[in-house]
Amino acid sequence: MSRVTIAPEEDRLNAQIAFAVEIDKLKRIIRRNHLIDGSRRENTAEHSWHVGMLAMVFGEHAPPETDLQRVVAMLLVHDLVEIDAGDTFIYDPVEVAAQAEAERAAADRIFGLLPDDQGKWMRELWEEFEARKTPEARFAKALDRFAPILANHLTEGGTWPLFKVKASQVKEKVRLIQEGSPSLGAYALRLVELSVARGHLAE
């Protein structure tokens, strides 16, 4: 009988490489909203970078004691499931409901590529983000909602008129921002009201 060579470290590295290669696909998932210069639609990888940066920039607008480094990590992984499940348009309730099951299956597959301990750790970050029960998750979600409102405000309404979104619907998203960060929520509300006043968002 031949001796079986077990190289667990090699296996770990190979699993990590497979995951690193797989997540490259997030660069091809296209979101509804546009870049702030209006030149093209945004992809989910660059969006994830942007909101990770926002966690560093707006950190002082999180509640005291918020672990901002955890927020950054959460935001980097928060949309990985879109590789399989695609981007969900947050103003379409049917799409939002159908998405949950698809995202769980995506999480099983994608985080499952990693060594068990790492897959568990990243999946927990994603689940924490989705559950919005910790200050970190609520702040991360606030930034995730803040970014497209800022972009739409700066691009004459951006996706709002395009998808016939109304101010009352955007204000529901602003409430999520307020729950994660009162000061960013107040700022977002002003942007929404200004967009309405300028005729870029229907009342």
Added chain:
Amino acid sequence: MSRVTIAPEEDRLNAQIAFAVEIDKLKRIIRRNHLIDGSRRENTAEHSWHVGMLAMVFGEHAPPETDLQRVVAMLLVHDLVEIDAGDTFIYDPVEVAAQAEAERAAADRIFGLLPDDQGKWMRELWEEFEARKTPEARFAKALDRFAPILANHLTEGGTWPLFKVKASQVKEKVRLIQEGSPSLGAYALRLVELSVARGHLAE
């Protein structure tokens, strides 16, 4: 005389917003290398997300005691100067030399948009990355060099044959990986040798 109303908190938030808007431009800076599926060239914002993720995935390949959260933060900001200075092709020595001054000017302007304390903090992260004197910076640089080698290896050489890059030049970059992470350096060297064996990289 009218009373001057000073609202320093408002000023801080406005500066943070201006920076958040400005950095959106990183999504339009196009790098030499392609996505792993070969479909298009990569932009610097999505690259920054990818290497930030790699810091989380390959953390155990950093020297013990490396502050991985600092590595993630460093990688998110490491290429912001490209908004003004553009991407540098690392295999062009003339381009690399001319770039240093342009990047310093870019850092002055871009980090200068932030409130002073935050601009200083982020600029220090960038300078630490560039200087490669800390384990965090050496590991961050290793990941920044590892990503395109992995992508090129997986795309029949990718930018290597396109820009007539030779194995000896790639091996100089592998040395930077080894300095930040011996195990990732060893892996990258195997990828390079495999690419040579397959005829995707000239000796």
